[in-house]
Amino acid sequence: MSDDSGNYDAGISEEEPQPEKEVVEVILDKRERGLGFNIRGGVDNRYLPDDPGIFVTTIKPDGAAARDGRLQRGDQILEINGENVQRVKHFEAVQLFHKSKEQITLLIKKGVAPNPPEEVQDYKVSAPVQGMYRKHFVLGGLVLVAVALVFWRYTRH
Incomplete structure (x- = not known):
């Protein structure tokens, strides 16, 4: 197109500034079924290449979220x-979730990662690190039983 002065306008405008994302406070009760969401991110384990923040990656249907x-x-x-978690290690954010007893207050910026990657292995906020400890406890118990059986067998003779 051309305007009255004869200049050609290709219809390309400068990039419009994006509107600020909504920030909301969310208070969740974690006593009944847990918080019910997964997170990913941190300065040591970025979820988005250009942002070291902590992001919600999954919402569980039966949780508080x-x-x-x-x-x-x-x-x-x-x-x-x-506690500000915009530039913390992933583990530090996880510890803050575990420190809270009954309720947790989150300050959330909505829709920062509208199309987050799918192939992530998330930290499950709904099931605290107990699952990891349980696995190690069971493995340790099996080793202990095996050692006890070997000891018992050799002391019988």
Whole structure:
């Protein structure tokens, strides 16, 4: 197109600034069935290449997050119980989730990662690290039983 001055306008405009993402406070009760969502991210384990933040990657249908309805996949967690988690290691964010007893207060920036990658292995906030400890406990128990059986067999003779 050309305007009255004869200049050609290709219809390409400068990039429009993106509107600020909504920031909301979400208070969840983790006593009944856990928080019910998974996270990924941190300065040591980035979820998005250009952002070291902590992100929600999955919402479990039976957890507190699903019942509340405000937390969504792709939301960025800015604070956990008032502690800024925008530039922390993944483990530090996980520890903040575990420190809270009954309720947890999250400051969330909505829709930061609208199309997050699918192939992630998330930290399950709904099932604290107990599953990891249980696996090690069972393995240790099996080793202990094996050692006891060997000891018992050789002391019988």
